Amino acid sequence: MATTHTLGFPRIGARRELKFALEAYWKGASSRDELVRVGADLRKRHWQDQGALDLVPVGDFAFYDQVLDMSFTLGNLPDRVKGFHGDALDNYFRVARGRSAETPGEHGGEHGGCCGVAAGEMTKWFDTNYHYIVPEFDAGTSFTLDASRLLEQFAEARAEGVRAKPVIIGPVTYLALGKAKDGSDRLALLPRLLPVYAGLLQALADQGADWVQIDEPILVTELEPAWRDAFVQAYRALDTGAVKLLLATYFGRLQENLPLACALPVQGIHLDAINARDEVDALIEALPADRVVSLGVVNGRNIWKTDLGATLDWLEPVAGKLGERLWIAPSCSLLHVPVDLAGERKLDEEVRSWLAFAVQKLEEIRILATALTPGQDGGRAAVAAELDANRAAIAARRASPRVNNPAVKAAVAAIGPRLGRRKSPFAARAACQAARLNLPKFPTTTIGSFPQTKEIRQARSRFKAGTLDAAAYTEAMRGEIARSVREQEALGLDVLVHGEAERNDMVEYFGEQLDGYVFSQGGWVQSYGSRCVKPPILFGDIGRPNAMTVEWITYAASLTDKPMKGMLTGPVTILNWSFVRDDQPRSETCRQLALAIREEVLDLEKAGVGVIQIDEAALREGLPLRKSQWQAYLDWAVESFRITANGVEDATQIHTHMCYSEFNDIIASIAAMDADVITIETSRSDMELLDAFDDFNYPNEIGPGVYDIHSPNIPTEAHIVALMRKAAERIPADRLWVNPDCGLKTRQWAEVIPALTNMVSAAKTLRATVA
Ligand SMILES: CN1c2c(nc(N)[nH]c2=O)NC[C@@H]1CNc1ccc(C(=O)N[C@@H](CCC(=O)N[C@@H](CCC(=O)N[C@@H](CCC(=O)O)C(=O)O)C(=O)O)C(=O)O)cc1
Ligand SMILES: N[C@@H](CCS)C(=O)O
Ligand SMILES: [Zn+2]
Numbered sequence: 001m002a003t004t005h006t007l008g009f010p011r012i013g014a015r016r017e018l019k020f021a022l023e024a025y026w027k028g029a030s031s032r033d034e035l036v037r038v039g040a041d042l043r044k045r046h047w048q049d050q051g052a053l054d055l056v057p058v059g060d061f062a063f064y065d066q067v068l069d070m071s072f073t074l075g076n077l078p079d080r081v082k083g084f085h086g087d088a089l090d091n092y093f094r095v096a097r098g099r100s101a102e103t104p105g106e107h108g109g110e111h112g113g114c115c116g117v118a119a120g121e122m123t124k125w126f127d128t129n130y131h132y133i134v135p136e137f138d139a140g141t142s143f144t145l146d147a148s149r150l151l152e153q154f155a156e157a158r159a160e161g162v163r164a165k166p167v168i169i170g171p172v173t174y175l176a177l178g179k180a181k182d183g184s185d186r187l188a189l190l191p192r193l194l195p196v197y198a199g200l201l202q203a204l205a206d207q208g209a210d211w212v213q214i215d216e217p218i219l220v221t222e223l224e225p226a227w228r229d230a231f232v233q234a235y236r237a238l239d240t241g242a243v244k245l246l247l248a249t250y251f252g253r254l255q256e257n258l259p260l261a262c263a264l265p266v267q268g269i270h271l272d273a274i275n276a277r278d279e280v281d282a283l284i285e286a287l288p289a290d291r292v293v294s295l296g297v298v299n300g301r302n303i304w305k306t307d308l309g310a311t312l313d314w315l316e317p318v319a320g321k322l323g324e325r326l327w328i329a330p331s332c333s334l335l336h337v338p339v340d341l342a343g344e345r346k347l348d349e350e351v352r353s354w355l356a357f358a359v360q361k362l363e364e365i366r367i368l369a370t371a372l373t374p375g376q377d378g379g380r381a382a383v384a385a386e387l388d389a390n391r392a393a394i395a396a397r398r399a400s401p402r403v404n405n406p407a408v409k410a411a412v413a414a415i416g417p418r419l420g421r422r423k424s425p426f427a428a429r430a431a432c433q434a435a436r437l438n439l440p441k442f443p444t445t446t447i448g449s450f451p452q453t454k455e456i457r458q459a460r461s462r463f464k465a466g467t468l469d470a471a472a473y474t475e476a477m478r479g480e481i482a483r484s485v486r487e488q489e490a491l492g493l494d495v496l497v498h499g500e501a502e503r504n505d506m507v508e509y510f511g512e513q514l515d516g517y518v519f520s521q522g523g524w525v526q527s528y529g530s531r532c533v534k535p536p537i538l539f540g541d542i543g544r545p546n547a548m549t550v551e552w553i554t555y556a557a558s559l560t561d562k563p564m565k566g567m568l569t570g571p572v573t574i575l576n577w578s579f580v581r582d583d584q585p586r587s588e589t590c591r592q593l594a595l596a597i598r599e600e601v602l603d604l605e606k607a608g609v610g611v612i613q614i615d616e617a618a619l620r621e622g623l624p625l626r627k628s629q630w631q632a633y634l635d636w637a638v639e640s641f642r643i644t645a646n647g648v649e650d651a652t653q654i655h656t657h658m659c660y661s662e663f664n665d666i667i668a669s670i671a672a673m674d675a676d677v678i679t680i681e682t683s684r685s686d687m688e689l690l691d692a693f694d695d696f697n698y699p700n701e702i703g704p705g706v707y708d709i710h711s712p713n714i715p716t717e718a719h720i721v722a723l724m725r726k727a728a729e730r731i732p733a734d735r736l737w738v739n740p741d742c743g744l745k746t747r748q749w750a751e752v753i754p755a756l757t758n759m760v761s762a763a764k765t766l767r768a769t770v771a
Pocket of ligand 1 (some may be wrong): 129428454457458460461503504505506507508527528530531532533534577617746
């Protein structure tokens with residue numbers, strides 16, 4: 001019988017209990033005890049949800065982020081929060097969220113307390129839409145063990161009667177994910193780090209832990225020789241016999257790292273058998289015969305039912321070979337999928353029958369394990385009804401006429417190179433656009449969203465619940481748009497936006513209006529901290545039955561004489577932030593999205609909108625984990641953007657926006673997008689990110705972000721001027737725009753107004769002082 005387990009479970013709660021508890025605590029509306037209680041209740045409930053498994057994870061719960069938890073366990077706190085004498089949980093939130101000096105009153109939040117503290121940097125977790133707090137190092141970093149969190153939760157789990165498997169991030173991945181602020185060699189810290197890990201394993205062993213899952217997903221990426229050597233050094237040091245180690249790899253194939261992983265002195269390896277099924281035989285071959293082989297056979301990154309029959313067809317011989325050595329699990333932590341399909345009341349019934357969220361994925365694991373169990377109570381016969389139902393659902397999805405639309409397939413097949421080419425080169429377009437828009441030097445704009453206030457969200461919530469009718473909802477959103485336009489006019493911005501009040505999310509909003517999509521009511525997935533997204537579900541060929549944004553944008557445009565920028569999300573970002581179908585290549589799905597958004601671009605243009613922004617925030621995010629696969633991805637991603645954007649006339653100005661930094665290695669592809677204007681996140685890099693554009697002689701216009709929208713701090717005019725002067729050293733001033741790093745939806749108006757006031761004044765100063 002295969003041992004069943006999971007690598008991690010969503011912690012936000014089926015009703016986002018953790019989100020609401022955190023936000024209440026940060027606001028000062030609930031106590032520390034209440035927050036701690038919600039955390040304990042969620043852990044307990046999630047262990048119960050996983051109770052049918054042989055081993056359940058402990059340590060996958062975090063109040064903010066599991067990487068930040070690991071930093072605290074290892075005693076690796078940034079210097080700026082060391083020596084804090086208050087509550088440890090508040091110190092944790094100070095690193096997670098920062099704290100401004102100005103406004104007292106909140107717990108460990110952005111505001112509150114006496115002294116300002118910068119938040120830890122946040123970046124995405126491998127190729128997911130989850131973001132972690134980057135560990136900070138320097139040459140002097142030392143580590144000290146604080147095992148209390150893990151030990152307490154291990155004791156809690158055991159008290160619940162589950163067989164608990166502590167989960168920790170491995171030392172090599174931990175170092176690889178961090179940044180040395182002084183440019184020092186992170187690997188030099190390994191000898192200091194390993195004794196702390198050894199101490200942690202011993203402490204867990206002393207409490208009765210048998211297996212510990214040690215996550216080393218960095219093994220699915222290309223590793224420099226020094227990092228490969230680090231694996232050998234690390235796992236020799238951790239081979240103390242205190243506990244059994246399950247080395248967990250996920251999100252991809254091991255490739256050249258497979259022999260390295262198999263040679264490490266651990267007691268088992270977890271392989272993502274969704275992405276690396278073709279490596280299973282080699283893994284079994286290379287592993288010593290006493291090692292456990294854990295196979296991730298249920299996809300932890302999507303929401304589709306597993307084809308259980310097909311999985312068993314290949315798994316049965318593997319189980320025959322491995323016997324008791326076989327463990328089965330989802331491919332990775334279930335953090336990346338919503339909790340439970342059972343809560344969905346309004347989901348399209350047909351599509352629903354094809355889906356599995358976290359709880360349903362656990363049931364799939366149970367069915368597979370039973371089917372793999374020889375004897376009277378096991379084998380396929382013991383789960384015949386479940387397997388039949390699964391077979392029927394898989395077959396229905398394959399055959400559904402709603403999935404395949406021959407007209408859409410034909411349109412994609414007919415895409416030729418002309419579709420993605422503008423009529424004239426940039427210089428000629430720029431002249432037409434200058435004549436049409438008549439903008440000053442250093443034109444000012446924003447990235448699209450204005451604060452998503454409680455009133456906006458409540459109105460939408462009431463509209464969706466049916467207690468506010470469509471006319472009243474439209475009226476309320478028009479009111480918000482009018483407010484945004486009024487504020488922007490008063491601020492003196494040059495190119496206005498409508499503010500995106502009517503959008504729940506920049507991807508979900510479009511998914512809701514496209515054919516080929518369904519959306520859940522409660523399918524929330526944590527993006528960072530308390531922030532969640534509800535990725536729409538792309539199940540079939542894409543169509544755009546109606547214009548999606550034209551009425552809102554033309555309404556906004558009617559309120560002002562200034563240019564109004566139409567605002568769309570690009571095909572690559574919609575793809576990367578949706579749950580997408582697994583029955584055709586992503587590139588094919590992306591081209592379908594490109595054709596749909598192209599229609600919207602052309603409709604906006606027809607309606608007289610002269611500036612259209614197509615956000616591609618997730619273009620860089622979607623890069624494959626291995627560099628060797630980047631170009632193939634970039635080719636179809638850029639082609640998709642060009643198909644979307646480039647059907648317009650010369651006088652229509654196309655903007656794109658990307659809020660993730662580091663363009664050096666993809667600058668040729670960014671240039672190939674050929675947007676007239678690109679706005680990017682640069683403020684935190686002190687404009688150094690523009691070097692990539694400078695070195696490449698990037699030909700088009702650029703809006704380098706002048707302030708970090710993640711922080712509540714108000715940028716001063718002098719700071720913005722100084723940043724823009726640095727920008728002008730790299731990019732000719734007549735090609736520079738002035739704008740924030742990203743959209744303002746998570747900020748409050750009280751922060752937005754003074755920040756943009758200073759930004760507009762800075763632009764005026766620049767016009768008067770920079771040639
Ligand atoms: C730019 N980012 C995005 C990413 N992915 C996306 N799909 N979208 C993004 O914008 N990835 C990278 C980054 C991640 N950053 C963020 C930033 C902010 C959020 C965020 O604010 N999320 C919200 C949820 C947004 C949403 O969908 N809102 C809905 C529903 C709101 C809601 O909860 N309503 C309540 C009732 C309202 C009330 O009483 O207050 C309810 O239904 O119970 C809407 O506006 O209609 C969040 O709150 O977490 C995410 C990622
Ligand atoms: N237009 C979007 C882009 C976010 S990346 C916004 O302003 O929120
Ligand atoms: Zn952005």
